[in-house]
Amino acid sequence: MEDNIVWHQHEVNKARRGEAKKQKPCVIWLTGLSGSGKSTIANLLEKKLADKGKHTYLLDGDNVRHGLNGDLTFSDKDRVENIRRISELAKLFVDSGLIVITAFISPFKGERDYCRALLEDNEFVEVFVNTPIEECEKRDPKGLYQKARSGEISDFTGISSPYEAPETAEITLDFSGQSAQESAEQLFSQLQQKGLID
Ligand SMILES: Nc1ncnc2c1ncn2[C@@H]1O[C@H](COP(=O)(O)OS(=O)(=O)O)[C@@H](OP(=O)(O)O)[C@H]1O
Numbered sequence: 001m002e003d004n005i006v007w008h009q010h011e012v013n014k015a016r017r018g019e020a021k022k023q024k025p026c027v028i029w030l031t032g033l034s035g036s037g038k039s040t041i042a043n044l045l046e047k048k049l050a051d052k053g054k055h056t057y058l059l060d061g062d063n064v065r066h067g068l069n070g071d072l073t074f075s076d077k078d079r080v081e082n083i084r085r086i087s088e089l090a091k092l093f094v095d096s097g098l099i100v101i102t103a104f105i106s107p108f109k110g111e112r113d114y115c116r117a118l119l120e121d122n123e124f125v126e127v128f129v130n131t132p133i134e135e136c137e138k139r140d141p142k143g144l145y146q147k148a149r150s151g152e153i154s155d156f157t158g159i160s161s162p163y164e165a166p167e168t169a170e171i172t173l174d175f176s177g178q179s180a181q182e183s184a185e186q187l188f189s190q191l192q193q194k195g196l197i198d
Pocket residue numbers: 033034035038039061062065074078079080082083103104105106107142144153154155156157161
């Protein structure tokens with residue numbers, strides 16, 4: 001960071017912005033393989049929160065890679081940078097008083113922990129969308145597994161690039177044949193139990 005840069009403390013702070021929105025700002029961080037259901041579950045969760053009048057923002061891998069992170073590849077180094085930028089963005093959105101939902105593969109423990117460390121206690125909820133690769137590959141909604149198997153795509157998570165499964169996620173959604181709607185409801189009620197949403 002440049003020297004000679006000072007932090008401005010503004011009068012209206014995170015607590016006040018959260019109060020105005022009648023909510024506790026936080027990040028609900030979904031992680032899991034491609035096709036595990038992150039985007040689908042995140043979208044359903046956001047709808048449930050919006051129905052309750054909550055102010056949310058959903059950050060999604062494919063979308064962010066079209067804009068802010070359009071310069072990044074799927075090398076390990078660029079995935080680290082991808083999650084670093086998203087973590088900083090999520091922190092700003094939390095500061096604005098929002099409930100932020102993120103849906104990135106975020107394959108490395110170190111980067112998920114980086115985001116956790118940027119936030120205050122109880123502001124970061126790691127949600128492991130634990131769908132086995134066999135099921136993700138069967139779904140293959142974008143045909144990417146097929147391309148990865150044929151070698152058309154390199155560095156594909158779970159096949160030619162690592163995924164470090166969370167060991168201490170606050171919430172784990174194990175897949176055992178339930179619908180995406182059921183997973184979203186399970187997630188919603190666990191967030192309520194943790195006192196993150198009323
Ligand atoms: N090589 C490779 N590996 C994994 N994923 C790939 C790859 N190439 C493209 N895609 C598409 O990009 C989406 C993942 O982007 P993310 O930003 O979430 O990835 S990461 O967190 O930086 O690992 C991912 O979206 P999801 O399927 O929603 O997870 C894919 O659609």
